[in-house]
Amino acid sequence: MLAINNQDKFNAVVETALAKAANFPRWQKAIQRAIEEIESNPLIHWVEEDKSLLICSPSNSIYSANGICQCKAFVEFNQPCWHRAAARIARLYMESEANQTTPLAPRPDVIREDERAIYICGGIRPEEAKVGGFRL
Numbered sequence: 200m201l202a203i204n205n206q207d208k209f210n211a212v213v214e215t216a217l218a219k220a221a222n223f224p225r226w227q228k229a230i231q232r233a234i235e236e237i238e239s240n241p242l243i244h245w246v247e248e249d250k251s252l253l254i255c256s257p258s259n260s261i262y263s264a265n266g267i268c269q270c271k272a273f274v275e276f277n278q279p280c281w282h283r284a285a286a287r288i289a290r291l292y293m294e295s296e297a298n299q300t301t302p303l304a305p306r307p308d309v310i311r312e313d314e315r316a317i318y319i320c321g322g323i324r325p326e327e328a329k330v331g332g333f334r335l
């Protein structure tokens with residue numbers, strides 16, 4: 200089950216997704232199905248490492264969806280599928296959750312080049328990064 204701890208944020212992500220899909224009926228349908236599945240399917244798991252959604256669908260197939268999917272709708276017909284819609288909604292929701300709890304890093308374009316590496320590499324200082332020939 201995908202943990203939705205902030206229903207307001209989830210609803211906001213869904214509303215934005217539906218608005219963006221206003222002219223794409225197949226995506227709207229995929230989004231509606233994605234919402235149903237996110238709220239009811241216990242076998243949907245967010246995989247933080249690659250920002251994907253691991254889905255065991257009601258058809259007993261397992262899909263790993265982010266921008267791509269292994270399902271027939273996508274692979275054979277390149278059509279919108281609820282797996283990808285769910286993965287995108289989950290990613291946007293997780294990002295909005297993360298933004299609330301993590302202080303914002305300085306904008307990369309207004310800091311020095313050597314400082315930028317620190318933020319990109321998650322706290323490695325430039326002098327440490329040079330040890331052992333490690334390059335940024």
Ligand SMILES: [Zn+2]
Nearest residue numbers: 268270280282
């Ligand atoms: Zn799919």
